[in-house]
Amino acid sequence: MARTSGSSSQKTGPLVRAAALRLFAQHGFAAVSMRQIAAEVGVQAGALYRYTPDKQSLLFELMQFHMEELLATWEEVDAGAAPLARLDSFVRFHILHHLDRADAVFISYMELRNLTPENFAQIEAMRAEYEQVLENILVACGGEGLGDPKLTTLAVLAMLTGVNTWYREGGRLDRETVVQSYVAMVRRVVGV
Amino acid sequence: MARTSGSSSQKTGPLVRAAALRLFAQHGFAAVSMRQIAAEVGVQAGALYRYTPDKQSLLFELMQFHMEELLATWEEVDAGAAPLARLDSFVRFHILHHLDRADAVFISYMELRNLTPENFAQIEAMRAEYEQVLENILVACGGEGLGDPKLTTLAVLAMLTGVNTWYREGGRLDRETVVQSYVAMVRRVVGV
DNA sequence: GTCTATAGGAAGATAGAC
DNA sequence: GTCTATCTTCCTATAGAC
Structure with missing residues (x-):
């Protein structure tokens, strides 16, 4: 988690899915927040909505x-x-x-x-x-x-x-x- | 759900557990709120804390x-x-x-x-x-x-x-x- | 034993700057 | 493409009246 600057691009989508997969499996869908997923990827929560509705x-x-x-x-x-x-x-x-x-x-x-x-x-x-x-x-x-x-x-x-x-x-x-x-x-x- | 007046007593404890059992099974622990459990029993959320810490x-x-x-x-x-x-x-x-x-x-x-x-x-x-x-x-x-x-x-x-x-x-x-x-x-x- | 009220925080999702 | 800021709603848990 934690990216240093404004890098990345078409990599973020797969990273979001990978983070969600891991976190949903570990804690359960309802227990995981969009903010947690974002933190794992290294972006802010709002950015996730570029990759999922x-x-x-x-x-x-x-x-x-x-x-x-x-x-x-x-x-x-x-x-x-x-x-x-x-x-x-x-x-x-x-x-x-x-x-x-x-x-x-x-x-x-x-x-x-x-x-x-x-x-x-x-x-x-x-x-x-x-x-x-x-x-x-x-x-x-x-x-x-x-x-x-x-x-x-x-x-x-x-x-x-x-x-x-x-x-x-x-x-x-x-x-x-x-x-x-x-x-x-x-x-x-x-x-x- | 919904009780009409201020009745019940030693029945509430078992009712709370029964409601929690059903709701946890249906929606998952994290997805169920204390308010939902309370509503199913017919009390307000605060009252649940008489029956569980x-x-x-x-x-x-x-x-x-x-x-x-x-x-x-x-x-x-x-x-x-x-x-x-x-x-x-x-x-x-x-x-x-x-x-x-x-x-x-x-x-x-x-x-x-x-x-x-x-x-x-x-x-x-x-x-x-x-x-x-x-x-x-x-x-x-x-x-x-x-x-x-x-x-x-x-x-x-x-x-x-x-x-x-x-x-x-x-x-x-x-x-x-x-x-x-x-x-x-x-x-x-x-x-x- | 249950109520109302609320503290204190976190949730999903969106808007607009850059 | 990501940020910050925010809207609105909901959450757990507690306090004190009745």
Whole structure:
């Protein structure tokens, strides 16, 4: 924080979003003031309104980017291989992608209630799309354990996303160990 | 909201906590003002300070009660039967207990960051105690799928608590179906 | 036990100078 | 593109009347 003179330019926009992401994740949307975000960037509060029409839009844009990136990145990663290989691949992708974006994930789960109804509907649609990706894979795997596909999908996603709440870099378990453990657990849940 | 005259007495305390619980869950701790809570109860803001020293204590007491009740209720429910029966029993207990307290569960996961360090430590200790309950059961079951017990414990808990995010009373699946599905899934995860 | 009133500050957002 | 200054509203918490 704190810039010395009147420098910067097209850098400020990304800095504002980065600061908002970090502060919203740490303290919560409602608890963070525009003045705090401005201080982190090194500008005065009024300057932020060059980059966002208001605080609510700032939140929505962060969540929208996160969901769009999630869907797009899976499209790139997905090799469209055999069902079981795709399931393993999805588990690995989900865990690692989410661990690399802890702040955005946290915000996307915690701050849904602070979105306007229109913005909420947009985010929810993308979330449903992502859930459908896993559901399709699970159905294609056709394991004996697959009871209700939607219920199983939500159970698996909750399990995977839960990693973000406890995993710490440099802790007792490394990423690869975590991924392999979850790959094995998910296979057993689904019964393949 | 809105009381007509100067009635009530020892009822107000519980009403304050109930209003705070509901509003914190709906809008978030930081987004809710003492005036909103007071309006929901039907008193003026100043009157709340007869029942809590400040807003932070109100939050802490809600979370403390929730965790104490969770641990105490499991103690009552736990029959201490064979390991596998205890596992099933725990799954059923966790899901139903949490579904019945959706607001408190939501707050207890979302508002940890709004606790003072001392208060946070107390809540975390109780959470660790609860995790240990399940870990002990999992170890006693000794299934072939039990890799790292702590990792499996956290995975199962995330899966179970996730029910709260999507289950709706009167929806497509009833409670008993959900419980039985999760009992079956957890057995498979653990490999028993 | 609840009220009114208020202290003292911080919030989101805008206007106009530079 | 950023600043300072400000409008207006809201906040937590307290004091003292009833």
